[in-house]
Amino acid sequence: MSPGSARVSVRPPAEQVSAQQFAEDVAFYLTQTPRQLPSRYLYDDLGSALFEAITRLPWYRLTRAETGLLKTHARAILAACAPLTDAVELGAGSGAKLAQLLQARDSGSDALRVHLVDVSRSALTAAARLLVGLPATQVITHEATYEAGLAEFRRNQAGAGRTLLLFLGSNMGNFDPPQANELLRQIRNALQPGDLFLLGADLLKPERELMLAYADPLGVTAAFNRNLLVRINRELGGDFDLASFQHRALWNAAESRMESYLVSTRTQRVRIPEAGFELSLHDGETIWTESSYKYSREGLFGSLQDAGFARRQAWVDEDAQFALILVQR
Numbered sequence: 001m002s003p004g005s006a007r008v009s010v011r012p013p014a015e016q017v018s019a020q021q022f023a024e025d026v027a028f029y030l031t032q033t034p035r036q037l038p039s040r041y042l043y044d045d046l047g048s049a050l051f052e053a054i055t056r057l058p059w060y061r062l063t064r065a066e067t068g069l070l071k072t073h074a075r076a077i078l079a080a081c082a083p084l085t086d087a088v089e090l091g092a093g094s095g096a097k098l099a100q101l102l103q104a105r106d107s108g109s110d111a112l113r114v115h116l117v118d119v120s121r122s123a124l125t126a127a128a129r130l131l132v133g134l135p136a137t138q139v140i141t142h143e144a145t146y147e148a149g150l151a152e153f154r155r156n157q158a159g160a161g162r163t164l165l166l167f168l169g170s171n172m173g174n175f176d177p178p179q180a181n182e183l184l185r186q187i188r189n190a191l192q193p194g195d196l197f198l199l200g201a202d203l204l205k206p207e208r209e210l211m212l213a214y215a216d217p218l219g220v221t222a223a224f225n226r227n228l229l230v231r232i233n234r235e236l237g238g239d240f241d242l243a244s245f246q247h248r249a250l251w252n253a254a255e256s257r258m259e260s261y262l263v264s265t266r267t268q269r270v271r272i273p274e275a276g277f278e279l280s281l282h283d284g285e286t287i288w289t290e291s292s293y294k295y296s297r298e299g300l301f302g303s304l305q306d307a308g309f310a311r312r313q314a315w316v317d318e319d320a321q322f323a324l325i326l327v328q329r
């Protein structure tokens with residue numbers, strides 16, 4: 001492919017992230033103890049836009065730290081992966097971090113296929129638009145969960161080239177340790193021997209910093225969280241009264257994770273007709289919407305090793321306490 005002939009292919013959704021699935025998940029998770037909603041549903045169009053706003057907040061340092069590491073070490077990362085034919089990013093969001101890395105490719109580099117896996121259609125559209133502007137780059141979007149996107153990549157892999165798979169933004173932190181370890185194994189199984197995996201992970205840091213990042217003084221994170229109720233009202237005909245729910249962030253030291261909740265500020269009954277159920281909430285009752293695990297370096301290396309990866313290199317932003325780890329299958 002010559003520079004300028006870049007293009008985007010859109011794969012049909014590998015797993016139906018459909019209205020029916022959303023309705024079933026809402027009904028199932030809201031009736032669990034504790035009540036909860038899967039964090040992947042935070043990312044409708046408005047949710048993705050609000051997340052981008054969060055990345056610009058002075059208190060959310062993660063994105064700037066990781067982008068800085070990618071900028072500084074792009075050449076070392078690309079050299080370790082050469083000759084690269086495929087880059088796969090899980091939960092790419094805006095695609096800005098991958099673009100930051102790939103901008104360091106030599107002019108005249110061989111053609112590269114970029115596979116973007118994300119449940120957010122608007123994020124995929126924005127990322128594809130950004131990345132397709134890079135020379136000799138074909139972009140393939142997969143509107144799918146991580147697991148479905150990985151399975152699809154594996155099925156369609158040409159097999160001839162070398163792949164770099166990226167899981168950035170500490171997205172892994174949304175999974176509890178057994179789920180995260182299972183996902184790491186699935187990532188390994190989607191790769192061929194010699195392929196590389198780049199993991200971005202947020203490290204343990206003082207509680208005060210974490211609280212500012214997940215309950216910012218401007219209320220953008222609160223809007224991001226409460227938008228999940230707006231989404232349920234719009235897509236499933238719900239009647240959540242937004243004024244009766246507050247955002248709450250908590251540091252759970254025993255589990256090493258930030259937890260995000262929506263808290264009912266009064267006793268109330270909520271109807272969600274498209275999900276076929278009603279919900280009674282008492283004053284102060286919570287709905288758990290997100291976990292963001294924070295890691296020790298040793299814990300991360302141990303998990304990657306257990307999943308069958310060999311360590312290549314690691315870079316840490318010591319100020320923001322964020323790690324970028326390159327391992328090989």
Ligand SMILES: C[S@@+](CC[C@H](N)C(=O)[O-])C[C@H]1O[C@@H](n2cnc3c(N)ncnc32)[C@H](O)[C@@H]1O
Pocket residue numbers: 039040043048051055063090091092093094097117118119120123144145146147168169170171
């Ligand atoms: C926290 S944002 C991070 C975006 C980007 N990686 C970054 O570091 O800025 C998470 C992204 O992953 C997507 N996402 C969340 N859960 C997902 C899942 N289970 N499967 C696929 N995509 C998911 C969201 O739509 C969103 O674009």
